[in-house]
Amino acid sequence: MGSFKSTLHANGKDEVLEHGVAVIATGATPLMPSEYAYGKDACILTSLELDRKFMNDDPLLKTLKSAVFIQCVGSREPDRPYCSRVCCTHSVENALELKHRNPDMNVYVLYRDIRTYGEREYLYKEARENGVIFIRFSVDDKPQVVLDNGRLTVRVKDHILGRPLELETDLITLATAIVPNRDEKLANFFKVPLNADGFFVERHAKLGPSEFATDGVFLCGMAHYPKPIDESIVQGKAAASRAVTLLAREIIQTSGTIAEVVPTTCSSCGVCVSICPYSAPSFIEEAARFNPGKAQINPVLCKGCGLCVASCRSGAIRLKGFDNDQIFAQIFALNEAV
Ligand code: SF4
Ligand code: SF4
Numbered sequence: 001m002g003s004f005k006s007t008l009h010a011n012g013k014d015e016v017l018e019h020g021v022a023v024i025a026t027g028a029t030p031l032m033p034s035e036y037a038y039g040k041d042a043c044i045l046t047s048l049e050l051d052r053k054f055m056n057d058d059p060l061l062k063t064l065k066s067a068v069f070i071q072c073v074g075s076r077e078p079d080r081p082y083c084s085r086v087c088c089t090h091s092v093e094n095a096l097e098l099k100h101r102n103p104d105m106n107v108y109v110l111y112r113d114i115r116t117y118g119e120r121e122y123l124y125k126e127a128r129e130n131g132v133i134f135i136r137f138s139v140d141d142k143p144q145v146v147l148d149n150g151r152l153t154v155r156v157k158d159h160i161l162g163r164p165l166e167l168e169t170d171l172i173t174l175a176t177a178i179v180p181n182r183d184e185k186l187a188n189f190f191k192v193p194l195n196a197d198g199f200f201v202e203r204h205a206k207l208g209p210s211e212f213a214t215d216g217v218f219l220c221g222m223a224h225y226p227k228p229i230d231e232s233i234v235q236g237k238a239a240a241s242r243a244v245t246l247l248a249r250e251i252i253q254t255s256g257t258i259a260e261v262v263p264t265t266c267s268s269c270g271v272c273v274s275i276c277p278y279s280a281p282s283f284i285e286e287a288a289r290f291n292p293g294k295a296q297i298n299p300v301l302c303k304g305c306g307l308c309v310a311s312c313r314s315g316a317i318r319l320k321g322f323d324n325d326q327i328f329a330q331i332f333a334l335n336e337a338v
Contacts, residue, residue: 001216001246001300021216021243022190024200025236028222031074031177037145043152044145044172047090054097060171064105067098067171068154070143071111074177077139082197085226087175089120092127094173099130107132108167110143110156135165145172178226190217191279199225210238214279215301218243257321258302259309263291265316272297272308272317281308 004022008015030048038044043060045053053061069091075084088111095107109132116124128134136159137143143156154167182198192212193201200223203213211218218239221232246252259280261272272281272295280301286292295316297308309317318324 001252021218021246023218023220023236023239023243024186024190024192024212024223025219025221025239026181026183026186026223028178028180028199028226031080031179033073033174033176036070036073036143036172036174037147038174041147041150041152043170044174046174046176047087047094050094050171050173054094061098061101064098064102064170066106066167066169067095067108067173068167068169069095069107069109069173069175070154071109071114071175072139072177073174074179076112080177080179080197082226083115084176084178085115086178086228088115089123089228091173091175092116092120092123092132095132096123096127096130099127099132103130106167106169108154108169109134110137110154111135112137112139136160178222181223183223190214191277192217192219199223210235211242213277216243216246217279252300254299254302255304257304257319258299259297259304259306259317259319260299261295261297262316262318263294263296265314266291266294266312267314267316268293268295269313270295271311271313275311276302276308277305278303 002020002022004019006017006019006022008017030046032038033046036044038046052058071087071091073087074080075082075087091109092114095109098105098107109127111134114124114134135156137156138159141157143154146153146155152169152172154169154172155164156167157164180198182194184194187194187200190212191214195201200212200219202209202219202224203211210220220235220239221227224235227235259272261281263284268283270283273283278301280298280303281295282298284291284294284296297317304319306319306322309319309322
């Protein structure tokens, strides 16, 4: 389907790989928060930083008597209107982990909406049963973090009591947003779409969830949208299996109604290369023996949509089966019939 060359840079060396398909799995990054006094106290962490403390069995964890989790930090706000999807489950899991280590500890989760979807709902139920307290807040009235001589306090308005609460705590964990890499260069290269948030958009949510409209280009993981590791793995396997299905074919059959460039008429303007939604046109390399610098169309990728034919100002592209002569013959025949 494709004929790509990728250069890998590692240990000061370059290695060029040639490949026929590509899987876009560029991931995403966690937001580094600028609110809730993050960075001003060693006991205000992001969820990943708390994970690291669990992994290292950090001594701080043994001293805790109270912990507060604040959800939707940077998510579902004007700059990032999407839900980051993994943070509710992540906080509930970490809240349970703290409760398992010290059942007498006070653990609060301050949330706007809890989205522990699917079977993760059981974790939410378990957290409630283990005494984790969930307090809802509104985006217009966010919790306030107060630092006073090394003491941490979180102020939040309880929407059921209708009263402000003050929670003295030893640890604050911020469930920060997942931020897409918004790789427009890559998107333009492969002619694949990014949505307004900066995530790549699949061909079809149900019929093509791990592929793009451009044949031979696939996607998986958080490059697509925020998702937990199990869903990323499933999508990675789906993308790999779709890619292998293509690579395993000895013969690829194409439609006959595809576009073709007449090189003598092509003025190398590049309109067809930029307009085709399937990345089918490209320029013939300057070093080529025939028609260097002229456009050519990869017949395997062309879907025969006719966009380039209508856009080529030099009239250098014909759509097989829909030549001007054929169209005019139909119009004249219709005229005579009338
Ligand atoms: S739009 Fe027409 S003239 Fe321009 S590069 Fe393509 S085929 Fe050539
Ligand atoms: S006919 Fe459509 S799919 Fe084929 S090269 Fe032209 S724009 Fe691309």
